[in-house]
Amino acid sequence: MLRADLVDPELSGNKYFKLLPNLLGAREQGHHTLLSFGGPWSNHLHALAAAGRRFGFRTIGMVRGEQGGALTACLQDAANNGMRLQFTSRDDYRRKGDTDWQLQLQTQFGPHFLIPEGGSNLAGVLGCRALLPVVHDFSHLMVACGTGTTLSVIGIQVLKGEGYLQQEVAGLLSRHGLQASCRWQVLDDWHGGGYARVTPELLDFMYRFEADTGIPLEPVYSAKLMQALVGLVACDFFPAGARVLVVHGGGLQGRRSLA
Numbered sequence: 001m002l003r004a005d006l007v008d009p010e011l012s013g014n015k016y017f018k019l020l021p022n023l024l025g026a027r028e029q030g031h032h033t034l035l036s037f038g039g040p041w042s043n044h045l046h047a048l049a050a051a052g053r054r055f056g057f058r059t060i061g062m063v064r065g066e067q068g069g070a071l072t073a074c075l076q077d078a079a080n081n082g083m084r085l086q087f088t089s090r091d092d093y094r095r096k097g098d099t100d101w102q103l104q105l106q107t108q109f110g111p112h113f114l115i116p117e118g119g120s121n122l123a124g125v126l127g128c129r130a131l132l133p134v135v136h137d138f139s140h141l142m143v144a145c146g147t148g149t150t151l152s153v154i155g156i157q158v159l160k161g162e163g164y165l166q167q168e169v170a171g172l173l174s175r176h177g178l179q180a181s182c183r184w185q186v187l188d189d190w191h192g193g194g195y196a197r198v199t200p201e202l203l204d205f206m207y208r209f210e211a212d213t214g215i216p217l218e219p220v221y222s223a224k225l226m227q228a229l230v231g232l233v234a235c236d237f238f239p240a241g242a243r244v245l246v247v248h249g250g251g252l253q254g255r256r257s258l259a
């Protein structure tokens, strides 16, 4: 297991690799403010707020959905790190990729460097190449996929939608003129009911895995990824002699959503 959860205490997991090149890009373009998008338990916004504070950027978080009561622990951390939180109706939030709305945001918040949800731009993809040197000794690499930015070989889709991430990853590669450096596939049978859906079976599995290995997981990505790994081994998915590297993508702050 590649423990990307241990990379940094605040900029956890793959978010570290996706965000740093974006921050460098923002600085090069003379920006002092970063704006991005995420849900109330977004590991991405959580990491962005911490990065902003550490490296001297103002941060704005466009949060999916209306504010209902108290902030989640995730958003409270983000606010404590100075992030301005802007709750956004689900209808508006769906327009996060529209140029029209993005121009409107420039007027509303002033000049800023916009990072797409999950850090899924070219800088984010290129940042994940930092993970490559460690994968050479392995025949299979497994990651959990949200936007598909971190994907290298076998992505375990954590959201429902057959074929959806296959298209997203192909789109990311072709949009940026990148060649995949290896074969890759997305398995879309392991989302366990949909994005952030948590079943008692998943929790059982997670707590047992943690007790057996001493490695902490969270329910949205890493627990589903490890459940997929164990399931794939059980059905002889991997050929004899395979050396499988599984990437722990971090995001353990999200474990607090179980409380």
Ligand SMILES: *Cc1c(COP(=O)(O)O)cnc(C)c1O
Binding pocket: 013, 014, 015, 043, 044, 118, 144, 145, 146, 147, 148, 149, 150, 151, 221, 222, 248, 249, 250, 251, 252
């Ligand atoms: C964001 C995240 C992912 C998904 O990464 P993508 O590059 O969006 O596919 C996987 N695991 C964890 C723990 C995450 O926080």
